[in-house]
Amino acid sequence: xxxxxxxxxxxxxxxxxxxxxxxxxxxxxxxxxxxxxxxxxxxxxxxxxxxxxxxxxxxxxxxxxxxxxxxxxxxxxxxxxxxxxxxxxxxxxxxxxxxxxxxxxxxxxxxxxxxxxxxxxxxxxxxxxxxxxxxxxxxxxxxxxxxxxxxxxxxxxxxxxxxxxxxxxxxxxxxxxxxxxxxxxxxxxxxxxxxxxxxxxxxxxxxxxxxxxxxxxxxxxxxxxxxxxxxxxxxxxxx
Amino acid sequence: xxxxxxxxxxxxxxxxxxxxxxxxxxxxxxxxxxxxxxxxxxxxxxxxxxxxxxxxxxxxxxxxxxxxxxxxxxxxxxxxxxxxxxxxxxxxxxxxxxxxxxxxxxxxxxxxxxxxxxxxxxxxxxxxxxxxxxxxxxxxxxxxxxxxxxxxxxxxxxxxxxxxxxxxxxxxxxxxxxxxxxxxxxxxxxxxxxxxxxxxxxxxxxxxxxxxxxxxxxxxxxxxxxxxxxxxxxxxxxx
Numbered sequence: 292x293x294x295x296x297x298x299x300x301x302x303x304x305x306x307x308x309x310x311x312x313x314x315x316x317x318x319x320x321x322x323x324x325x326x327x328x329x330x331x332x333x334x335x336x337x338x339x340x341x342x343x344x345x346x347x348x349x350x351x352x353x354x355x356x357x358x359x360x361x362x363x364x365x366x367x368x369x370x371x372x373x374x375x376x377x378x379x380x381x382x383x384x385x386x387x388x389x390x391x392x393x394x395x396x397x398x399x400x401x402x403x404x405x406x407x408x409x410x411x412x413x414x415x416x417x418x419x420x421x422x423x424x425x426x427x428x429x430x431x432x433x434x435x436x437x438x439x440x441x442x443x444x445x446x447x448x449x450x451x452x453x454x455x456x457x458x459x460x461x462x463x464x465x466x467x468x469x470x471x472x473x474x475x476x477x478x479x480x481x482x483x484x485x486x487x488x489x490x491x492x493x494x495x496x497x498x499x500x501x502x503x504x505x506x507x508x509x510x511x512x513x514x515x516x517x518x519x520x521x522x523x524x525x526x527x528x529x530x
Numbered sequence: 531x532x533x534x535x536x537x538x539x540x541x542x543x544x545x546x547x548x549x550x551x552x553x554x555x556x557x558x559x560x561x562x563x564x565x566x567x568x569x570x571x572x573x574x575x576x577x578x579x580x581x582x583x584x585x586x587x588x589x590x591x592x593x594x595x596x597x598x599x600x601x602x603x604x605x606x607x608x609x610x611x612x613x614x615x616x617x618x619x620x621x622x623x624x625x626x627x628x629x630x631x632x633x634x635x636x637x638x639x640x641x642x643x644x645x646x647x648x649x650x651x652x653x654x655x656x657x658x659x660x661x662x663x664x665x666x667x668x669x670x671x672x673x674x675x676x677x678x679x680x681x682x683x684x685x686x687x688x689x690x691x692x693x694x695x696x697x698x699x700x701x702x703x704x705x706x707x708x709x710x711x712x713x714x715x716x717x718x719x720x721x722x723x724x725x726x727x728x729x730x731x732x733x734x735x736x737x738x739x740x741x742x743x744x745x746x747x748x749x750x751x752x753x754x755x756x757x758x759x760x761x762x763x764x765x766x767x768x769x
Contacts, residue, residue: 292733294531375767382767390684392767440720444683444768445629446691447759448701448721450728462687481679481731482687489689490729492720493748494531509732520686528614528621528631529683 296494297325297503304402305337310424313503319425324434324459324506326491330400330408331502332417332437332455338409339402340365354378362396365407369394385410388521389454391441400500411437414455415516422457434459434512438488444529451492453484453517460484461515482520483511535733536564536742543641544576549663552742558664563673563698563745565730569639569647570741571656571676571694577648578641579604593617601635604646608633624649627760628693630680639739650676653694654755661696673698673751677727683768690731692723692756699723700754721759722750 297317303309309332313325333339347360348367355363356378363379370383374390383394387410395410402408411417418435425433437455442448453461461484491504524530536556542548548571552564572578586599587606594602595617602618609622613629622633626649634649641647650656657674664672676694681687692700700723730743763769 292533292729294533294729377767380767390768440718442768444766445761446721446724447761448719448724450689450721450724452685479679480687482685482689483732485685485687485689486728486732489725490531490533490732493722493725493729493750511732522684522686527683528616528619529629529681 292490292509293505293507294490294494295505295507296501297505298501300331300501300503302402302500303331303334303502305334305339307335308424309335309503310421310428314425314428317505319429319431319433319505320507321432322434322507322510322512323431324436324487324509324511325421325425326436326438326451326488326495326504326506327418327421328495328502329395329410329414329437329439329454330397332411332414332421333408334402336411336417338411339406340409342405342407354381362398362407365409366394366396369396369409386412387414387454388518389441391439395439395454410439410454415457415518416455418455418457418517432458432512436484436487436491437517438491440492450485451488451495452482453488453520456484456515456517458512459487459515460511460513461517461519484515484517485520487511531729531748532744532746533729533733534744534746535740536744537740539570539740539742541641541739542570542573542741544574544578546574547663548574548742549660549667553664553667556744558668558670558672558744559746560671561673561746561749561751562670563675563726563748563750564660564664565675565677565690565727565734565743565745566657566660567734567741568634568649568653568676568678568693569636571650571653571660572647573641575650575656577650578645579648581644581646593620601637601646604648605633605635608635608648625651626653626693627757628680630678634678634693649678649693654696654757655694657694657696657756671697671751675723675726675730676756677730679731689724690727690734691721692727692759695723695754695756697751698726698754699750699752700756700758723754723756724759726750 351364358379590603597618
């Protein structure tokens with residue numbers, strides 16, 4: 292497996308054709324997987340908001356602590372449920388079902404100061420659009436993952452995970468297969484798309500502005516989507 | 531970044547010199563990272579137990595559901611705290627501080643039927659020993675990660691994470707650095723070692739017996755250890 296940063300991309304702006312910008316810089320072949328940072332996808336889709344357009348609600352004022360309550364307002368608007376609060380930190384469930392800090396709302400790498408970047412409205416659809424556009428431009432059938440950095444319970448630090456996917460196997464289901472001594476693996480599903488996102492993060496960096504990586508040499512073509520990665524709460528023994 | 535499976539390794543047995551088995555099959559250079567599946571490390575260290583040596587306690591009988599209570603007994607012996615129970619599933623905290631299903635106790639890929647493989651007693655020490663032995667044999671200064679597949683709250687599927695590490699930067703601390711528009715990243719730490727483990731899993735597979743992968747081309751040398759990845763409960767807003 293090779294994981295290569297796609298370098299030389301310009302700062303992404305609303306309306307940019309991400310697929311075109313990538314294929315100008317790298318030759319894609321069938322089976323390649325593009326991992327694209329959520330922030331680039333969101334910016335190309337205009338999923339940004341200006342702090343000075345936000346009027347904080349009473350709840351936002353209450354939960355903001357000593358932070359800007361307009362940022363808290365943006366988070367609350369993106370959340371369907373607030374899962375944990377320690378002002379100004381909020382862990383929420385997003386419209387997509389993901390549970391993460393700040394609903395993925397982030398000021399870093401925003402187009403300009405005073406702006407916040409929001410998650411794509413439908414990151415699976417974003418991935419599918421980019422995949423189709425790559426095919427249109429190059430005839431290559433690639434996988435696309437939209438990635439974001441999530442914290443997680445019990446463990447320090449963030450790892451990148453898939454919040455959108457198209458053209459890739461997202462979960463590898465090993466239930467019913469047997470190991471070398473004939474023992475049946477009963478409960479194993481591997482979150483391939485999250486591992487691909489994590490691998491890509493290692494070459495993307497966080498501050499050096501490389502929002503796309505190419506993963507080559509794995510057989511992970513499929514038709515999964517990132518909604519498969521959301522556990523129904525009643526099945527989540529860890530929760 | 532290149533991630534390569536180390537193929538042709540024999541079935542690992544107690545007393546095997548893992549470092550020697552690896553360096554016979556791949557030329558290592560300074561800065562390489564070896565990711566080694568926990569099961570191979572545990573087996574080389576004799577961290578296995580026979581089911582027929584285990585006498586289930588009353589608690590094991592109660593929590594085993596319709597599973598073999600001797601397996602539950604093995605899990606309870608490895609746990610310092612039981613975090614969640616839905617018989618026969620147990621989420622526990624291990625002696626190392628990790629929170630995971632079944633304390634990492636697993637029958638799959640055991641040396642023979644009727645045996646369970648346990649986590650290494652001190653996986654950071656295991657990683658350090660393998661790293662030193664690689665240096666002794668080749669003069670190469672490599673990083674070593676001991677990996678295992680963990681489930682996680684909120685998301686389907688397992689991803690491989692680091693349970694032991696030596697010679698690598700485990701957490702990349704970006705606090706205080708600035709993005710391209712000058713916005714300070716205040717709370718970002720990246721769990722590099724977990725992302726390395728996840729990347730390696732993609733080439734290792736679960737049933738095809740490739741317990742070691744080589745990650746080359748990243749600058750992640752350091753002196754971290756996997757205990758850094760355990761969040762103190764009082765700091766864990768997700769919990």
